[in-house]
Amino acid sequence: MWIFLLITILCWGITPFIEKYALQNIDPIDGLFVRCVGVFIIFSLFYIFSGRIKNVFDMPLKNIGLFILSGILAGLVGMYFYFKVLKISPTSKIVPLASVYPLITAILGIIIFKEGIGWSRIVGTILIVIGVLLVK
Numbered sequence: 001m002w003i004f005l006l007i008t009i010l011c012w013g014i015t016p017f018i019e020k021y022a023l024q025n026i027d028p029i030d031g032l033f034v035r036c037v038g039v040f041i042i043f044s045l046f047y048i049f050s051g052r053i054k055n056v057f058d059m060p061l062k063n064i065g066l067f068i069l070s071g072i073l074a075g076l077v078g079m080y081f082y083f084k085v086l087k088i089s090p091t092s093k094i095v096p097l098a099s100v101y102p103l104i105t106a107i108l109g110i111i112i113f114k115e116g117i118g119w120s121r122i123v124g125t126i127l128i129v130i131g132v133l134l135v136k
Helices: 002-021 026-052 053-057 061-088 090-097 101-112 119-135
Strands: none
Touching: 002 061, 002 090, 026 053, 026 061, 061 090, 090 119, 101 119
């Protein structure tokens, strides 16, 4: 588990610098398009050659719709505006500020899924807010 987490952290930590460099002379929407097409091609090849493509056709339409909505929100709209702000602002400032999305997730989890509110969640939320204020 820890090796997978480490790989995730390294990939997510390095990628903003690659994106910032790539966005220097490029409109964010063009960069996002190329990024998505590249991922689509590689992922499609993996799915076709691994034989997993049949799993997609067995998926309920409701789940397909929810994944498409998720992709539009996070992969298109969220990434587009992230690229726009990353292009004009310091990477070391934008990445931590953009990383407060768990705060939104925690709040919505409490409201929508009626998840409990414990002291650790309250303290964690306060620390997120303090962190944002310090980076700002």
